[in-house]
Amino acid sequence: MDNQLTMIAQQEIASAEAVLTQETAQPMTTTDVIAEGPRFLSGAQALMESLIAEGTEVIFGYPGGAIMPTYDALFDYTDRLDHILVRHEQGAGHAAQGYARTSGKPGVCLVTSGPGGTNLVTPIADAIIDCTPLVCIIGQVKSTLLGTDAFQETDIIGVTTPVCKWNYQITHPDEVPEVMAKAFYIATSGKPGPVVIDFTRDAQVGMMDKPYQYKKIEGLASYKPRIVPKDEHVQKAAELINNAKKPYILFGHGVLISGAMEELKAFVEKTDIPCASTLLGLSAMPIDHPNYVGWLGMHGNYGPNVLTDQADVIIAIGMRFDDRVTGDATKYIRQARVVHIEIDPSEIDKIIKAEAPVVGDAKEALRKLLPLVKTNNHSTWRNEFKKFDVIEEQKVTRRELKEEGEIKMAEVVNMLSQKTNGEACIIADVGQHQMIAARYYQFKKPHSYIASGGLGTMGFAIPAAFGAKKGAPDREVVAFIGDGCFQMTIQELGTIAQSGLAVKLIILNNNYLGMVRQWQQLFFEKRYSFVELKNPDFVTIAKGFGITGHTCSERDNLSDSLDALLKSDKPYLLEVIVEKEENVFPMVPAGASVVDIRLD
Amino acid sequence: MTTYTICIFTENTFGLLNKITILFTRRRVNIESLTVSETERKGVSRYTITIKHDKREEVEKLVRQIRKVVEVLAVFGYLDDEVVYNEIALFKIATPIGTRPIDIETINKVYKAWVVYWGLDYVVIEKAGNEAEIMDFFRYIKPYGILEFVKSGRVAVGKTPQGLVEYLPQEVHGEYYA
Numbered sequence: 044m045d046n047q048l049t050m051i052a053q054q055e056i057a058s059a060e061a062v063l064t065q066e067t068a069q070p071m072t073t074t075d076v077i078a079e080g081p082r083f084l085s086g087a088q089a090l091m092e093s094l095i096a097e098g099t100e101v102i103f104g105y106p107g108g109a110i111m112p113t114y115d116a117l118f119d120y121t122d123r124l125d126h127i128l129v130r131h132e133q134g135a136g137h138a139a140q141g142y143a144r145t146s147g148k149p150g151v152c153l154v155t156s157g158p159g160g161t162n163l164v165t166p167i168a169d170a171i172i173d174c175t176p177l178v179c180i181i182g183q184v185k186s187t188l189l190g191t192d193a194f195q196e197t198d199i200i201g202v203t204t205p206v207c208k209w210n211y212q213i214t215h216p217d218e219v220p221e222v223m224a225k226a227f228y229i230a231t232s233g234k235p236g237p238v239v240i241d242f243t244r245d246a247q248v249g250m251m252d253k254p255y256q257y258k259k260i261e262g263l264a265s266y267k268p269r270i271v272p273k274d275e276h277v278q279k280a281a282e283l284i285n286n287a288k289k290p291y292i293l294f295g296h297g298v299l300i301s302g303a304m305e306e307l308k309a310f311v312e313k314t315d316i317p318c319a320s321t322l323l324g325l326s327a328m329p330i331d332h333p334n335y336v337g338w339l340g341m342h343g344n345y346g347p348n349v350l351t352d353q354a355d356v357i358i359a360i361g362m363r364f365d366d367r368v369t370g371d372a373t374k375y376i377r378q379a380r381v382v383h384i385e386i387d388p389s390e391i392d393k394i395i396k397a398e399a400p401v402v403g404d405a406k407e408a409l410r411k412l413l414p415l416v417k418t419n420n421h422s423t424w425r426n427e428f429k430k431f432d433v434i435e436e437q438k439v440t441r442r443e444l445k446e447e448g449e450i451k452m453a454e455v456v457n458m459l460s461q462k463t464n465g466e467a468c469i470i471a472d473v474g475q476h477q478m479i480a481a482r483y484y485q486f487k488k489p490h491s492y493i494a495s496g497g498l499g500t501m502g503f504a505i506p507a508a509f510g511a512k513k514g515a516p517d518r519e520v521v522a523f524i525g526d527g528c529f530q531m532t533i534q535e536l537g538t539i540a541q542s543g544l545a546v547k548l549i550i551l552n553n554n555y556l557g558m559v560r561q562w563q564q565l566f567f568e569k570r571y572s573f574v575e576l577k578n579p580d581f582v583t584i585a586k587g588f589g590i591t592g593h594t595c596s597e598r599d600n601l602s603d604s605l606d607a608l609l610k611s612d613k614p615y616l617l618e619v620i621v622e623k624e625e626n627v628f629p630m631v632p633a634g635a636s637v638v639d640i641r642l643d
Numbered sequence: 644m645t646t647y648t649i650c651i652f653t654e655n656t657f658g659l660l661n662k663i664t665i666l667f668t669r670r671r672v673n674i675e676s677l678t679v680s681e682t683e684r685k686g687v688s689r690y691t692i693t694i695k696h697d698k699r700e701e702v703e704k705l706v707r708q709i710r711k712v713v714e715v716l717a718v719f720g721y722l723d724d725e726v727v728y729n730e731i732a733l734f735k736i737a738t739p740i741g742t743r744p745i746d747i748e749t750i751n752k753v754y755k756a757w758v759v760y761w762g763l764d765y766v767v768i769e770k771a772g773n774e775a776e777i778m779d780f781f782r783y784i785k786p787y788g789i790l791e792f793v794k795s796g797r798v799a800v801g802k803t804p805q806g807l808v809e810y811l812p813q814e815v816h817g818e819y820y821a
């Protein structure tokens with residue numbers, strides 16, 4: 044026991060040492076980006092300059108009292124900074140998330156104090172759990188009024204601390220450039236996440252005492268994530284991989300975040316290891332790649348879940364063994380030796396013990412691993428997945444795609460996938476439709492499945508969709524949204540209409556909070572407690588917002604309906620009336636082991 | 644339950660105490676004692692937190708999670724026999740005229756405690772030591788009448804030859820924290 048704890052201390056000493064040597068070996072690198080000569084700016088102007096210095100193109104926001112000086116400054120910067128006026132601050136947050144996930148840049152939000160800030164809390168919580176870089180600038184009352192219950196004063200630092208990566212209250216204009224540089228660095232580096240800047244009114248209005256000067260930050264003494272993994276970590280991992288009989292790769296969002304798609308492909312092609320994706324890792328590998336076996340988790344594919352139990356070496360890449368992936372974690376991959384490639388050291392051993400942890404960026408780790416792993420042939424092992432695919436096809440897929448009775452969600456997604464050749468960027472909200480979108484869209488391009496994974500935030504899709512379109516204007520962006528979810532952020536139709544962003548919205552309307560209804564059916568004796576919805580006429584509502592759309596309730600019209608949606612060069616809403624009581628399978632019941640996955 | 648001493652080195656910034664304590668709250672770990680002070684390095688604070696836990700693994704996870712707070716420079720976890728530690732207690736004892744006088748010699752020699760303030764009707768005695776020693780003295784002095792008793796959290800240094808700040812980054816970035 045005693046020496047065990049010494050180990051904790053030593054581990055920590057080792058990591059502190061690592062920081063120390065890094066710091067002394069390579070002093071802080073900073074790039075001077077001095078805009079013109081010495082200039083004296085207000086805090087709000089300094090904020091605009093800082094955003095531009097960081098390459099910000101667009102702000103998603105909503106004005107109000109405590110942020111008005113900043114909105115006033117923005118008025119002079121509209122030639123360089125685009126701003127999208129949302130209808131509710133939650134929309135700004137999810138839009139910024141969608142933007143970040145297609146563009147790879149941090150999403151920037153600008154809102155007022157009090158309710159403006161609290162309305163942004165849900166997206167902040169969503170972004171921290173799904174590792175999405177956001178810079179959220181929230182107005183605050185004058186610093187002299189802090190703590191007095193002034194109008195629209197909320198302790199937003201206190202409120203956001205548990206759900207953001209970093210927060211800071213700016214009370215003097217001089218702080219702006221340095222704090223913003225820090226904010227962008229922290230939001231985008233290591234495991235990305237949301238940062239919150241609480242910007243007091245006097246700091247916005249006041250003039251800086253020193254000339255504005257911007258220095259980008261590329262490291263902090265207290266925070267400098269390891270990007271390139273240690274040699275000994277990589278060697279140990281390679282050894283495990285090279286000696287494996289049935290190695291199996293589980294990859295996640297980290298692959299997309301670090302842009303390691305090509306590296307992953309090269310790695311699986313050389314080693315011939317089968318690989319499966321988490322929900323948020325979807326589209327990092329094209330679905331038709333021979334080594335890609337499907338996706339993991341509660342509603343993931345049959346073989347990929349069940350065969351975790353047979354692998355002798357699991358190679359986890361940029362994923363964190365979420366409970367929706369592991370089911371009962373005490374029974375998960377007990378037989379396997381685990382390589383865990385992960386940028387966040389606190390994820391190592393958090394849920395699943397790793398024999399070979401590789402702390403670092405997925406792209407760098409795979410690059411370093413590639414020359415060390417042997418060319419191999421695992422076709423026999425890979426073929427085992429195919430057997431399960433056949434069963435899943437017979438028991439689930441065939442039934443869901445069978446053209447009889449009411450239209451099923453699966454048919455809609457499947458047909459859209461064919462019509463878009465698997466190349467669209469799919470946004471999904473939360474519920475059955477989210478799982479069906481993940482199951483049936485045949486992703487060919489990366490960054491093509493954008494959904495709220497860790498938090499499961501209903502209402503994510505409408506704002507995330509136009510944010511994603513803003514981040515990838517040349518891509519076809521199609522959102523699958525439940526009838527329940529649609530009404531959580533329905534007001535953002537106004538934002539879409541005003542911005543003209545040509546997103547395509549598909550409501551898969553089953554007149555139910557379907558996912559909850561499914562659980563009630565399966566685990567609560569079909570006691571349907573408050574899950575049926577009396578829905579509005581969605582198409583009329585869209586029309587009211589100035590968005591064209593129509594309803595499809597007949598299978599015969601489905602193809603034409605999707606064509607109309609895709610042909611439109613404007614935003615479009617298609618409501619599809621689908622089978623009311625369809626269930627999503629496969630399904631790992633909550634708390635069960637993944638091998639007990641149900642097919643019906 | 645085992646007692647662990649967690650030493651956290653941080654930049655001395657606003658609101659950091661909250662950022663650290665909520666990690667304990669979230670994992671439902673009760674903080675037994677907490678002491679914060681500036682270290683020998685200017686601008687660097689040292690938190691000494693003691694907790695009781697029956698799973699070392701969970702303590703390790705907590706330690707790693709604390710390290711994730713951006714302003715945290717380093718975290719060290721210890722068992723009791725790996726640190727030299729002490730607490731300090733103040734006892735305010737009634738000494739009205741006519742009652743049994745306190746025995747200064749025993750207090751000094753046996754209990755290594757000192758009178759640090761003489762009031763008209765009371766004295767304040769300072770006793771430093773570990774929990775058991777302080778409670779020993781508590782039992783001894785109780786019959787005299789304790790008006791007030793207060794005890795600090797633990798302070799601790801590791802039983803390693805080097806100082807812990809040696810392991811901190813040389814430069815603490817961000818002078819604007821002043």
Ligand SMILES: Cc1ncc(C[n+]2csc(CCOP(=O)(O)OP(=O)(O)O)c2C)c(N)n1
Nearest residue numbers: 474475476501525526527528555556557558
């Ligand atoms: C904000 C929020 N509230 C509640 C839930 C719980 N929940 C998860 S899925 C779901 C039903 C979603 O209904 P709908 O949008 O119609 O999608 P469907 O499952 O029918 O496809 C609910 C209520 C949630 N995830 N998020």
Ligand SMILES: [Mg+2]
Nearest residue numbers: 525526555557
């Ligand atoms: Mg529904």
